[in-house]
Amino acid sequence: MSAPELKVKIETRRLSFFYGAKQALRAVDLVCYANHVTAIIGPSGCGKSTLIRTINRMNDVIPGTRLEGTILIDGQDIHAPEVDVVELRRRVGMVFQKPNPFPKTIFDNIAYGLRLNGLRDKRRLEGIVERSLRGAALWDEVKDRLEDNAFSLSGGQQQRLCIARALAVEPEIILFDEPCSAIDPIATAKIEDLIHELKKRYTVVIVTHNMQQAARVSDYTAFMMLGELIEFDRTEQIFTAPANKLTEDYVTGRFG
């Protein structure tokens, strides 16, 4: 059944995470394969958001936190002293729970990450903005109003704008932290289609509390509870014949 060439893109080894005295992750061993979608599911507070935020070291920003264990991307420890966290975050894009467009024009939102890296050439910026918006399936809707404020877009469009903004800096991995929790079902379907497309070029990790969504978009699923990784397998396996009783109870809707 297994695909012929599975390349490990992300790997966590005995990863634990603490907010002060509270332990949010307990020795998590997770593997995400390149050009596949890995979904992380589990009840609220199980640590799935914490886990995904360790991958681009967004938790570094929160004071009073502590991390144990290792996270490898392409075999490289992302906490190694020679790793530049700014460069890491460029390689590992993130789309947040609530769409967070910046109060700038649509164009400037997409160009933001490029300008951070010193790209000023107008022609090149225009090219990348178009390519990124196409990549996020938003180009046709906004091509005539690139100078409009991003807040004028609908919620679903805003979220796709945030995806385009992440694509613009050419990441290798895209992390989705419950990207559809603030969006209506039709917009959600668009984003799910998009995630299917994205895995051709990127490695995708998605946190979701919506099990149908995990089943629809992902190749692999990790089930978490109380900070522990309970089960990790191919998605169809998790949803049809989970090995663990807890997983079965959760995916069949007995709790959560």
Place this chain on the structure above:
Amino acid sequence: MKRATKKKFVQVLGFMALRVCLYLVLAVLLLFLYDIGSKGGRAVSWEFLTQAPRRGMTEGGIFPAIMGTLLVTLVTALMAVPLGMGAAIYLNEYAQQTRLTRLIRLSIRNLAGVPSIVYGLFGVVLFVNIMRFGTSILSAGLTLGLMTLPWTITASEEALKTVPSSYREGALALGATKWQAIRTNVLPYAVPGMLTGTVLGLARAAGETAPILFTGAAFYLPFLPKSLSDQFMALPYHLYIMSTQHHAIQQVRPLAYGTALVLIAFVLGMNMTAVIIRYRLRRKNR
């Protein structure tokens, strides 16, 4: 039914009481402005605004006082704006939220409540004596700057707090350094609020008498200051002299009213500037 009527009655009564509060405050303000406006308006003329006082300040204008207040406010701004904004950015964006930073923040809030005469005396000790700036525009401006700093810092910090943390996170997630995120995705949205609070603080400083009393304001100078180390005349101090210290108080009363009107216009002008700056920048960002 009866109960509903009673509830409605209480509501109407409540609104009425609140409205009366507002009208009372407005009435006092309008009366005040009318009094100063009508009496001061008679004294204000082109000559009044552009000439120095003459004949023991019983005639002539208040030009040196206007210039003095303008200059000293400029020095105040040059000190309080960069320092205040810088401190606020550090406190809100960089400093860890420990007991020490909480203590520092509390101290800053408390400093805003210290009486201005205390700042004046502190300014004498620090700027006039220890730093040997003498009684001068510089000493007075720095003293007013110290007094304004707590306001600037607090207002700037509040403005920074209104910028959603998702702007910071979003920028960081795209590979921004912390400073890049602050500079390009936080400050542009905080600056209108920072400026408003700062200009309001400066306007308050411009109208203060006590801090400049011992640090640089002169009773009477027939000429304009030539450098930062000169003494100067200032509107609030001039007003104080004209209304309480002058040998012919009755005779100069109209001039005092004129001075009061100019001072109020000056402060109002600064506040309006703050409103306009904020309006412009808001529109640019929305």
